[in-house]
């Protein structure tokens with residue numbers, strides 16, 4: 056990267072040409088890379104561009120956002136809708152998979168576009184979120200189903216909505232007696248920390264109790280600016296949790312994940328989910344086997360306290376939901392007699408009463 060480029064003020068990147076001008080990809084754009092860009096959105100915020108400059112174009116941060124020709128390799132088991140959202144969508148924008156909660160996907164744009172995204176077939180800058188009539192139908196569905204206790208705002212990234220739209224939406228949800236919690240699944244605090252402002256926090260307090268679940272995958276993403284943004288949320292009464300995708304070449308070791316989860320806990324963020332990578336099309340190069348994931352997670356359990364351990368989960372294809380997939384501590388059971396493994400892998404007998 057030339058000195059000039061390194062000194063240039065970062066701006067957002069949304070195309071191969073932008074990445075080329077910023078010196079983040081080679082000077083030649085191959086037909087394969089162009090084919091990837093034609094199919095899947097590219098998006099890097101100024102903050103992420105700065106981070107890539109600090110850590111390098113082959114760093115774990117860069118690999119999450121810079122497209123590669125490997126995305127053209129399609130495995131026959133990969134799916135356009137890998138977690139089966141469509142099977143549980145009674146009206147546009149709503150996914151009702153579990154009794155007491157729904158996903159509400161208002162918007163299909165994100166601040167960044169992750170190369171391993173499980174909704175990569177549906178998100179992007181040219182895609183449309185819900186229009187006002189569709190949003191009203193989605194809200195009516197929530198009003199009419201009194202078993203719904205929690206609304207999970209996902210997408211797209213819900214924190215890319217304007218404060219005015221967020222406030223109006225939360226205000227509507229706050230008028231529904233059975234809705235207690237609005238949970239935001241977002242990349243924004245980690246990729247555009249300047250978005251966390253007093254005005255945004257006021258908007259987040261417009262309706263039900265709000266939780267933020269930050270998508271964050273590597274300890275290098277927890278910069279001072281990101282930690283300040285998180286502190287602004289927690290100090291103002293917005294609890295923060297995290298979700299992490301287990302990704303080959305990015306965070307596939309107990310050491311890296313352990314550091315991430317400990318730093319998150321120190322920043323008052325409870326690690327919530329470690330997702331086994333989904334069967335999204337063209338993401339094979341990021342996927343580990345479940346056996347590899349279980350080995351990493353067992354090692355993590357030896358090193359990290361419960362406070363710093365998320366649940367390791369798989370979203371079953373077909374819309375069958377999330378299931379914990381860490382290896383069991385119960386090895387055998389015969390009547391009331393169990394063989395149970397401790398966190399160091401040693402077996403012990405236990406008789407149930």
Ligand code: SF4
Pocket residue numbers: 164165166167168169171172173174175178210211212241242270
């Ligand atoms: S922010 Fe989330 S929805 Fe958007 S591209 Fe990344 S993983 Fe996909």
